[in-house]
Amino acid sequence: MSTKTLEQVESQFETFQILDENGKVVNEEAMPELSDEQLQELMKRMVYTRIWDQRAISLNRQGRLGFYAPVAGQEASMLGSQFALDKEDWILPGYRDVPQIVFQGLPLYQAFLWSRGHYEGGQMPDGLNVLFPQIIIGAQIIQTAGVALGLKRKGKENIALTYTGDGGASQGDFYEGMNFAGAYNAPAVFIVQNNRFAISVPVEKQSAAKTIAQKAVAAGIEGIQVDGMDVLAVYKATNDARKRALAGEGPTLIETLTYRYGPHTMAGDDPTRYRSSDLDDEWTKKDPLVRFRKFLEEKGLWDEEKENEVVEQAKADVKEAIKKADAAPKQKVTDLIGFMFEDLPANLREQMEQYTAKESK
Incomplete structure (x- = not known):
């Protein structure tokens, strides 16, 4: 009986998807109401972040940047979710989640200073509802429950959203934070970016559960598993979760199935020791930029000229930001x-x- 019950629970968490690997719409009913300009903006942000990531890795290797966690492969998960937020919403990021808070309003040079451990990197501009990236695995989950409850008690029409990885879902803070938020019906959204390996341990060895999304059941909150390489699916899931939270329907756990192409961080991790080239190739075919580019090109909304403009802008912005970071007081x-x-x-x-x-x- 218990096995049957478990199977019934797990069967409810099918992966939500809108675009397939070829950029074709496979779920027309779920298409979010985004204008052509918004669709183009999403693509711009993903291309911009991919170039910024490449430059940041280079700067790290030159000794000009401190701690850095590569993000290539996770752009749809990160930026699709952030795109669904209001400027007054709160983001409580993990250490890889710097792109989200930059597009929420943190100047890029301050992100570089944070990477260097400089105090100015943690001084958020007035009006920016962002905590600086959390290094302790999963600690931001509990903090998010508290921020969300505070928003509820103050009558704010905003949510608190946080990110962690599949490794964070193995921490006690993960369960405690979700349980607290659920018990108080707090307007929180918990996003687990399941890139399959945490630092180096396969997700299958971290938990017997077939999905991370199903862990929402024990906390009595909504849960959904999303194709994290599909920016439209991530946006739609996050937007829906935000609406539910603001309607008083409680928190949501979103598991995004994604993949980081680089190492866990630039601090010496070697992903070839725990990932196969075949698996890398499999996920490269699911690349979020390639998929969304095909979708936009089919609609006549994207071309090589537009992409090159974004690439050059990203290069120029990174150059200027690192120059400004270098000028910060010692x-x-x-x-x-x-x-x-x-x-x-x-x-x-x-x-x-x-x-x-x-x-x-």
Whole structure:
């Protein structure tokens, strides 16, 4: 009986898709109501991010950028979901989710400073409802539940949305955050970008569940599995989840099936040790940019000239942003101490005096 019940649950989580690998519409009824200009903007953002990612990897190898987690392959999952948000919504990102917060309003040069560990990288501009990227795996899930509940209590017509990977779904914080948000009917959306390997462990070895989406059942919230290489499907799922949250229908867990083409981070990870070339080839055929490009070209909304314009703009923006990041004041120990508290406790006052003396020499 228990096996049959489990099979019934798992059968409900079929992968939601709008565009197939060839850019053909396979789910006409689910097509989101987006204008031609919005469709083009989605493509621009994905192309821009792919070029920015390539440049960031190069900058990291040159020693000009600090911590960096490549994003190529996950553009549809990241940008399709962010595109569904209002400017007043909150984003609580993980460390790979920098593109979403840049398109939400964070200046690119500050994203580079964050990568370098510079304090200015964590100083969000006024009016930007974004927390800086979370390094602790899954911690943002609990934070999102709290932010969403705060929005509800204040009567705000906005949601809190967060991202983690399949590895984050194995953390206790993942279950606790979803359960809390569900219990209080908070306007939260939890997106798990299932790129299959967390850092290096296959998702099949992380959980006996056939989908991550089905974990929503235990929390009593909505869950959906989406083709994360299909930007229209990701947008539609996120937009629907946002509407449900604002209508008082509670949180949603969205699992996006995606793939990162590069290493987990540029800090020494070697994906060839745990991924086969055949699997890489399989997912390359599902590339979100290729798929959406074919769709737009068929509609007469995209061509090589438009793409080249975006490529050159991205190169120029990255060049300017890294130049501005290089011009930021050198970080000092006294800066870090001074930012901790409004009124320093005795031990930090003592350290402040010591480092002020050292830095004045």
